Every structure is written in C-alpha cells, then in structure tokens.
Amino acid sequence: MNDPYRVFETLKDHYLMYIESRFALRHSQLRQERRDLLDQDEHLYREPHIEFVPPYQSSHKKLAEAALEIDGLPDELGDFAHHGLFESKNSLYKHQYEAIEAAQNKHVVITAGTGSGKTEAFLIPVIARLLEESKRWPTNNLRPWAWWQGNGSRISQRGNEPRQRQAAIRTLILYPMNALVEDQMQRLRKALDSDEAHEWLKNHRGNNRFYFGRYTGQTPVSGSEINPVTNRPNTNKIDKLRSELQDMDRTMQSIKRDSENAEKRNFFPCMDGGEMLTRWDMQSHPPDILITNYSMLNIMLLRDHEQGMIDQTRAWIESDPNNIFTLVIDELHMYRGTQGTEVAYLIRKLLHRLGLSDPKHAHQIRFIAASASLEQNANGSRNGYQYLSEFFGVAANEDTFEIIGGTHELPAQD
Structure with missing residues (x-):
C-alpha cells in the first residue's frame, strides 16, 4: 500500500475496532459517543503530516563500481551485497x-x-x-x-x-x-x-x-x-x-x-x-x-x-x-x-x-x-x-x- 492516507485510515480503523471489541458496550448510543470522542485529532491519533522530500544527490555509481574504485574494498562486495543488502540496479x-x-x-x-x-x-x-x-x-x-x-x-x-x-x-x-x-x-x-x-x-x-x-x-x-x-x-x-x-x-x-x-x-x-x-x-x-x-x-x-x-x-x-x-x-x-x-x-x-x-x-x-x-x-x-x-x-x-x-x-x- 503506497497511499499514506489510506494507510492512516486503515490503522485508525483497526485501533477503533480493537477498542470496541476489547471493551464492548451494550448500548449503541454509548458506543457511538465513545467512537465520536476517540475519532478526533489529538485524541487517539494525529492527522498525518506529509512532507515532500527531494531525492538525495546520486553518485551515479553502482556498488560494484564503487568496490573497484575505493581502495580497501573487496571486488566481490557488490556481488554479495546484491543478495539482500543493496539492489544491483540502484x-x-x-x-x-x-x-x-x-x-x-x-x-x-x-x-x-x-x-x-x-x-x-x-x-x-x-x-x-x-x-x-x-x-x-x-x-x-x-x-x-x-x-x-x-x-x-x-x-x-x-x-x-x-x-x-x-x-x-x-x-x-x-x-x-x-x-x-x-x-x-x-x-x-x-x-x-x-x-x-x-x-x-x-x-x-x-x-x-x-x-x-x-x-x-x-x-x-x-x-x-x-x-x-x-x-x-x-x-x-x-x-x-x-x-x-x-x-x-x-x-x-x-x-x-x-x-x-x-x-x-x-x-x-x-x-x-x-x-x-x-x-x-x-x-x-x-x-x-x-x-x-x-x-x-x-x-x-x-x-x-x-x-x-x-x-x-x-x-x-x-x-x-x-x-x-x-x-x-x-x-x-x-x-x-x-x-x-x-x-x-x-x-x-x-x-x-x-x-x-x-x-x-x-x-x-x-x-x-x-x-x-x-x-x-x-x-x-x-x-x-x-x-x-x-x-x-x-x-x-x-x-x-x-x-x-x-x-x-x-x-x-x-
């Protein structure tokens, strides 16, 4: 899920559902009043703050290239790191x-x-x-x-x-x-x-x-x-x-x-x-x-x-x-x-x-x-x-x- 607002809404709903199921109330009016109190900014959650961050400056070098250029690095570094640490395409x-x-x-x-x-x-x-x-x-x-x-x-x-x-x-x-x-x-x-x-x-x-x-x-x-x-x-x-x-x-x-x-x-x-x-x-x-x-x-x-x-x-x-x-x-x-x-x-x-x-x-x-x-x-x-x-x-x-x-x-x- 790449939509931050959908992530926020999903997490909020899950928390509210947990509270309502774990601490159940018999009367529907009380349940609704509690939900209205909790479902507000600064109570159970904070509204999402989205900050757009520009990408960081690239070295324009793959890890395998860096391993060959930097003294002291083993030539195999890129090959091994590509198996989970660092993607070869990046x-x-x-x-x-x-x-x-x-x-x-x-x-x-x-x-x-x-x-x-x-x-x-x-x-x-x-x-x-x-x-x-x-x-x-x-x-x-x-x-x-x-x-x-x-x-x-x-x-x-x-x-x-x-x-x-x-x-x-x-x-x-x-x-x-x-x-x-x-x-x-x-x-x-x-x-x-x-x-x-x-x-x-x-x-x-x-x-x-x-x-x-x-x-x-x-x-x-x-x-x-x-x-x-x-x-x-x-x-x-x-x-x-x-x-x-x-x-x-x-x-x-x-x-x-x-x-x-x-x-x-x-x-x-x-x-x-x-x-x-x-x-x-x-x-x-x-x-x-x-x-x-x-x-x-x-x-x-x-x-x-x-x-x-x-x-x-x-x-x-x-x-x-x-x-x-x-x-x-x-x-x-x-x-x-x-x-x-x-x-x-x-x-x-x-x-x-x-x-x-x-x-x-x-x-x-x-x-x-x-x-x-x-x-x-x-x-x-x-x-x-x-x-x-x-x-x-x-x-x-x-x-x-x-x-x-x-x-x-x-x-x-x-």
Whole structure:
C-alpha cells in the first residue's frame, strides 16, 4: 500500500475496532459517543503530516563500481551485497559513496536525513571487512543444530567450527532502545541470512556464515547453563530454551509455507543460518556482528557470563594489527546530557576492556555514527568536533573524523 492516507485510515480503523471489541458496550448510543470522542485529532491519533522530500544527490555509481574504485574494498562486495543488502540496479547516493570511502581510514559521522540510506552506508563497510577477512577462513563443515527437536543434550551452534576461524565481535552496533534493534535485525536477516546469501557464501567462502546476533533482555535464556550448586546441567533452563526454540521453529516453518508473503521471513530468525539465537551460544562463540542497547552493554561489561565474549574479541584484535573493531552508534543525537555522559564512559570502558585504549592498538578501532537530526551547523565546526571528542574519547578533527551530510537534488525548473 503506497497511499499514506489510506494507510492512516486503515490503522485508525483497526485501533477503533480493537477498542470496541476489547471493551464492548451494550448500548449503541454509548458506543457511538465513545467512537465520536476517540475519532478526533489529538485524541487517539494525529492527522498525518506529509512532507515532500527531494531525492538525495546520486553518485551515479553502482556498488560494484564503487568496490573497484575505493581502495580497501573487496571486488566481490557488490556481488554479495546484491543478495539482500543493496539492489544491483540502484546507484549509491553521493553521501553513501563518501561514507563508504571515508570509513576505510577515518571515523565517520553520517548526518543525512530520514530515508537517506544511512543504514546501508554503515553496513556496507562492515560487510566489506567481513568479506575481506573471510578469504582466509578454512572451509566450514556445517552440521545440523536442531537439538531442540528431540530430548537430547544441548548442542552449541558453532561447536563444529574450525579453530582457525576465530570467534569474536568484529562489529558492535549500539542502539538506544530495543525497537530499533529489531528493525536492524530484519535488515541483517535479509542481507546475511537469505537463501541467496547462503549459496554465495557456500560457493565463495567455504560454506562459512557471517554470524550476527541480538543480545538484549529478550534473548533466551538468562542465567547459567550449569547449575552452580550441583555443577550439572541446569535442566529447567535448558528445557525452557528448548521450548522457545521450538516455538521459533514452528513460526518459521509456517512462514516458509506462506509463499505469497516471502518478505515476512525477515521478521523471524532462520533456524539454520547465521543468526545466533541464544545467549549461551553467543557467550561461547561471539557473533561477528553483535546488536545490543547501551543498558545491556553495561551489564555485559560487569558480569562473568559475558567475560568470554570480551576475552575472545580482545584476542582477535591482538592477533593481527589489521583487524579492525567497528563500533556503530545509531541515533547519535539521542546521547546528550546525563545519558550521553553515561554512554560516553561506557564506550571508554569497552575500549579499555578490549585493549583498544592502548596506543599500540588504538588504530584498530573504527567509529561509525549516524543521526538524522544532529545539528547541521555542527558539521565541521569546533563545537561539532568537541562533542565527538568528548563522546568517543578520541581526538576529533578533520584528520580523524569525516562528517558527511546528505545533499538534496532539486528538480530542474521549467
């Protein structure tokens, strides 16, 4: 449905129908009076505000062309990204091209507006690094993981993986709230866990997966797999996890049978793909891309349960000076005042735990931030760089940060 007014009317009617059915009234006059009270602007809804936004300036280059032009990008980037991340027929916006290019050597802040493709602008450099590193990974003999379908012991999702394929958090994407985490998960499922992406990885990367996972309070299950008192498997926790995975599996099987709504697949995890579904699996084998919120990150840095995730990531960083840890901060404008100060210190704590505050490894961190409403007058100004320096805890100037805004392409006048 492309008509915004029809979308508005449909949503409004659905809300009114829910209220009328959930809180039914016997008398028709009362029902009508309630509906008249609710069906007004500023009560149950607001009338739609439509803003016409000119298209953003194009780079006139496809992603495959950019991969050949920009130093550091693998030639295969366009080929892989076309399987779910970026359509081959589309050209990159100018600010997307500039952000991808700048991210090879600098920290990047993207301040283009809503609908400008900021997510693609920070995901493409992340996936490009995975494509480059994965050239050195050994062949992965994937084995069935569906332990939850029976009554046997739990099997680690990546327990059969070659040791040479180091498990580590290569990219951490930080969001201020879980709703934004869920939106990002849908994009990653489409980009990394589609059937086409799996086939490409099988043919070009030795059947490896690019692993990603959501680590929030909703990720099953909390607590320890081993009972600390008996030193035996915590059967209650394991059975709870088994039940949750069975529910996920049933939902995905139902979606697969609904061939008319293939896009629904991105709303639910693929049970045999690269998405890591449980805390215990991520604690033992950290995903390449971890998506979380700042509250959960703070907990992760305090608890023993997640210590292995930090240790393995630090070992990966120290194993090769060319390994780059990427920290993506979306909705940067939300980190102001007290909350901004808390997150700024959280970032410093994270870098310290990963060894990235050591001058020897300081070059192995890459910050990428995105915000649709960061003050445009801060771009390139002294105050803008001061904010970035205070937030990220590193020197911020024209040599270290590239601040990129989107430019609208105005239609030609007759």
